[in-house]
Amino acid sequence: MGTNQNSILQGCNSNSRGALVVLEGLDRCGKTTQSSRLVQYLEGLGHSAELWRFPDRTTSVGQMISSYLSNKSQLDDHTIHLLFSANRWEKRSLMETKLKSGTTLIVDRYSYSGVAFSSAKGLGIEWCKAPEVGLLAPDLVLYLNISPEKASERGGYGCERYEQLEFQSKVAQYYQVLHDSSWKVIDACQPMEDIEKQLQEMVLECVKKCHNGEPLSQLWLS
Ligand code: Z5A
Ligand code: MG
Numbered sequence: 001m002g003t004n005q006n007s008i009l010q011g012c013n014s015n016s017r018g019a020l021v022v023l024e025g026l027d028r029c030g031k032t033t034q035s036s037r038l039v040q041y042l043e044g045l046g047h048s049a050e051l052w053r054f055p056d057r058t059t060s061v062g063q064m065i066s067s068y069l070s071n072k073s074q075l076d077d078h079t080i081h082l083l084f085s086a087n088r089w090e091k092r093s094l095m096e097t098k099l100k101s102g103t104t105l106i107v108d109r110y111s112y113s114g115v116a117f118s119s120a121k122g123l124g125i126e127w128c129k130a131p132e133v134g135l136l137a138p139d140l141v142l143y144l145n146i147s148p149e150k151a152s153e154r155g156g157y158g159c160e161r162y163e164q165l166e167f168q169s170k171v172a173q174y175y176q177v178l179h180d181s182s183w184k185v186i187d188a189c190q191p192m193e194d195i196e197k198q199l200q201e202m203v204l205e206c207v208k209k210c211h212n213g214e215p216l217s218q219l220w221l222s
Pocket of ligand 2: 031032033108
């Protein structure tokens with residue numbers, strides 16, 4: 001076990017837990033790339049860490065979402081919004097168990113994607129937030145900031161529903177509305193390695209705070 005890890009453990013108390021870290025941002029901003037690098041980094045330091053992503057396409061709800069996203073099925077906008085939310089609710093209790101057992105979760109998209117995408121379609125933002133209330137609140141949200149134009153120049157853009165410039169610009173506006181004190185905004189146009197270094201620092205600080213007993217909280221309770 002390295003020196004860093006030893007110094008982290010000195011602050012251990014009975015409320016010690018893993019951190020809930022979420023990566024958000026427009027399509028192709030680099031969330032999946034950076035999420036997996038973060039998990040490797042934390043594991044390399046001897047931390048227990050897992051990579052999660054939403055939608056979780058492995059569940060039966062997730063399969064309905066996947067079919068919708070790939071244009072194989074059509075659903076009413078409210079219905080798909082609630083399915084995305086249900087997909088998070090079905091993982092909530094496992095999420096809490098993992099965090100309390102000391103595992104840090106690096107989560108690729110969460111409720112912010114849910115609200116930003118559905119609001120961009122024209123659903124009311126408060127209506128969109130309502131089913132997310134009571135899910136676990138992230139300790140840290142890493143927002144990878146990129147313009148829709150720059151993102152569209154990256155590989156794979158344009159294969160799924162929602163991957164259109166005008167729509168992505170609206171999504172970006174709604175993300176701004178959701179920004180709160182748990183967010184850190186990172187310029188996603190930097191080289192991957194530079195972004196990686198910045199994220200590592202932010203995540204390590206958050207992991208230490210949670211290890212020292214920062215309480216878990218719930219999302220959007222007024
Ligand atoms: N959605 C929703 O509506 N409601 C919800 O509640 C949730 C989601 C949770 C599927 O998501 C869709 O579901 C999504 C939102 C909606 N909308 N769309 N479309 P998804 O997570 O499955 O989407 P994805 O297919 O994984 O794509 P992504 O997440 O948008 O991409 P990314 O993970 O941000 O980027 P990446 O895969 O890491 O990188 C993309 C490319 O860019 C790749 O070629 C990289 O090598 C390259 N890249 C990455 N970083 C860099 C840098 N720094 N420089 C240059 N190139 C880079
Ligand atoms: Mg991704």
